[in-house]
Amino acid sequence: xxQATQNGARNGATKASGLDGxxxxxxxxxxxxxxxxxxxxGGYDIEALAGRVxxxxxxxxxxxxxxxxxxxxxxxxxxxxxxxxxxxxxxxSLGETLVGEDGSAALMAAVAHFGARAAWRAAEGPAWIExxxxxxxxxxxAAAWARRRAGDAPIAPDKARGHxxxxxxxxxGAAAPEAAARALDAYLVTVADHGMNASTFTARVVASTGSxxxxxxxxxxxxxxxxxxxxxxxxxxxxxxxxxxxxxAAAWVAAELAAGRRIMGMGHRIYRVRDPRAxxxxxAIGELERDGSVGARLALARATERAAEALLAERHxxxxxxxxxxxxxxxxxxxxxxxxxxxxxxxxxxRAAGWCAHVEEQRRAGRLIRxxxxxxxxxxxx
Numbered sequence: 001x002x003q004a005t006q007n008g009a010r011n012g013a014t015k016a017s018g019l020d021g022x023x024x025x026x027x028x029x030x031x032x033x034x035x036x037x038x039x040x041x042g043g044y045d046i047e048a049l050a051g052r053v054x055x056x057x058x059x060x061x062x063x064x065x066x067x068x069x070x071x072x073x074x075x076x077x078x079x080x081x082x083x084x085x086x087x088x089x090x091x092x093s094l095g096e097t098l099v100g101e102d103g104s105a106a107l108m109a110a111v112a113h114f115g116a117r118a119a120w121r122a123a124e125g126p127a128w129i130e131x132x133x134x135x136x137x138x139x140x141x142a143a144a145w146a147r148r149r150a151g152d153a154p155i156a157p158d159k160a161r162g163h164x165x166x167x168x169x170x171x172x173g174a175a176a177p178e179a180a181a182r183a184l185d186a187y188l189v190t191v192a193d194h195g196m197n198a199s200t201f202t203a204r205v206v207a208s209t210g211s212x213x214x215x216x217x218x219x220x221x222x223x224x225x226x227x228x229x230x231x232x233x234x235x236x237x238x239x240x241x242x243x244x245x246x247x248x249a250a251a252w253v254a255a256e257l258a259a260g261r262r263i264m265g266m267g268h269r270i271y272r273v274r275d276p277r278a279x280x281x282x283x284a285i286g287e288l289e290r291d292g293s294v295g296a297r298l299a300l301a302r303a304t305e306r307a308a309e310a311l312l313a314e315r316h317x318x319x320x321x322x323x324x325x326x327x328x329x330x331x332x333x334x335x336x337x338x339x340x341x342x343x344x345x346x347x348x349x350x351r352a353a354g355w356c357a358h359v360e361e362q363r364r365a366g367r368l369i370r371x372x373x374x375x376x377x378x379x380x381x382x
Contacts, residue, residue, distance in 0.1 A: 024196060024369060025204060029062060029357050032195035039276050041193055042066075050280040051186040051287075055163050055350070056080065058189045059135065062357035063128035077162065079129045083136020084157035084166060086120050091144055091154055098145045098154075103345040104225040108218050110141040115214025131356035134217055138352045139163060142345035143170035149341065164188055167349060172337050179291035180336040186284040187332055190277045191325065191347055193354030199223035203355045207362040208369040216359045217352060224344055233347075234340040236265040236330035239304070246303035253307045257315060263308045265327030274322040281328035285335065294335045301331045 031040045039046040042061040049058060053067065056077045060068030068076060090113060091098070097109040114120060114137045122129040144154035147170070155170045164185035168176040176184075193200070203220035207213075223229055243252045253263060288294045305323045312321040333343050362369075 019371070022371075024201065024371070025362065025365065027196075027358070027361060028065065029354065029361060030193040030195055037274055037276050039194065046190060046276055047280055050190040050277075051182075051284055053189065055185050055188040055192070055353070058192050059128075059132065059353045062193060062353055063131055063360070064126075076128065076132055078159070079132030080136040080139075080163050081157065081159035081161075081166070083120065083133030084140045084163075084170075085136075085159060086133060087114055087137035087140035088144070088154065088156050089119075090114060090117065091140075098141065098148050101149075102225065103142065103145055103149075103341060104221055104348070106145040107138065107141055107345055107348055108221045110145075111138060111214060111221065112218045114141070115212065115218070127360060130213065131353075131360065134214060135352040135356060136163070138217075138221075139167045139349045140170065142342065142349055143167055145345065146171050146339060146342045147173075150339070167346075168336060168338075171342065176337065177291070177293070179288055179293060183284045183288050183293075183332055184336050187281060187329065187346075188350035188353075190280050191329075191350040193351070193357065194277075198226075198229040199351065200355060200358050204358050204362040205369045207359040208365070208367060213356065213359050217355050220351075220355045221348055224348060233265075233326045233330040233333060233343040236326055237334055237340050239264050240297065240300055240330070243300060243304055246300050249300070249303040250307040250311070253304065253311050257311060263312065263321075265324060265330065266305075266308050266312060267321040267324065275324040277325035278323045278328050281325065281332050285328060285332050288332070288335050294331070297331050297334065301328065 029042065032038075033040070041049060041058070042065065044061070049061075053061075054073075056073050057067055059080070060066070060072055060076050063076075064072070087110070090110075094110055094113055097113065098106050100106050111134070114134070120130065120133045120137070122133070140154075140157055147154045152173065155173055157166050157170060161169065162181070162185065164187075165176060165181035168181055168184055196204075199220040202223040203216040206216040206219045243249050256263060285294060285298055289298050305327060309322060329343070329347075330340075333346060334340065338346060
């Protein structure tokens with residue numbers, strides 16, 4: 001037995017689990033039931049929210065604990081718009097921040113810069129005003145990065161528009177069709193919160209130290225830079241481009257599996273059945289299809305999902321691998337006119353609402369998150 005094994009045996013070590021099954025916080029924000037394929041946000045199934053209430057409503061649910069009335073919804077919309085406008089005012093002072101190749105890195109730098117200025121802080125009013133301003137800023141910076149990357153000038157926000165519609169306008173340079181804005185709004189609602197995922201846990205760890213709200217959000221964005229969290233939708237489109245036609249899906253998937261490669265958009269760390277968010281986004285894409293905005297991409301995606309699910313079930317009968325949220329995210333974001341390099345920053349535009357809610361919840365808990373580790377290295381001789 002080598003020294004590391006001896007130390008592991010001495011300490012009762014088991015294989016590292018990535019904190020699977022470890023409860024790190026009590027939360028009233030969302031619950032992920034992987035066995036039943038259920039996502040509950042603020043007491044509502046995600047199917048009852050996405051496509052049925054707007055992103056502003058979802059923000060109110062996360063930040064106040066209840067779906068807002070008309071007056072509160074309007075105030076949240078105004079605060080989000082203020083955040084978008086304040087961020088746009090800061091763009092000239094950002095230098096080369098929004099010119100880099102990596103959208104997450106650009107967002108981290110820009111949001112950190114935003115937080116360093118005093119203008120975003122609210123002199124009075126509820127705490128969610130500041131949360132809304134930070135969330136609004138993420139949208140402006142993401143859109144500005146996409147514009148600059150394409151060689152275009154950033155577009156100023158329009159305070160009269162809803163958050164999803166204005167983000168699309170700032171990216172595309174012109175008002176988007178209503179159907180596209182509705183679809184993106186459904187997407188932002190769908191991804192706004194999802195239990196103790198990697199980026200949310202990161203935000204809560206930073207918040208638990210007593211650090212400021214914006215630092216916690218910047219850290220959460222940093223967690224999106226890794227390919228294992230938030231980065232799959234772009235490769236899903238690459239996969240669909242490679243397949244080309246629904247009739248080729250089964251053969252293409254079989255060849256990929258034979259070569260030992262992953263099928264993008266299939267399988268999830270938590271869900272053992274189909275990701276409920278995939279169903280919600282497929283419904284939103286169906287509305288785009290009726291509007292004539294999807295073309296043949298949806299049929300190709302459905303054929304690929306069926307083929308992948310069947311072939312994966314043959315290979316892994318004891319480990320269900322179903323479509324996850326990224327699978328239909330790729331189709332939806334492409335259909336509304338967003339470039340694939342903007343997919344991860346767009347995820348941050350929606351998830352910022354959940355990050356902010358978790359930061360506030362953690363600040364109220366007032367407890368430093370400080371897990372233990374198990375030492376398995378060498379020890380000095382006695």
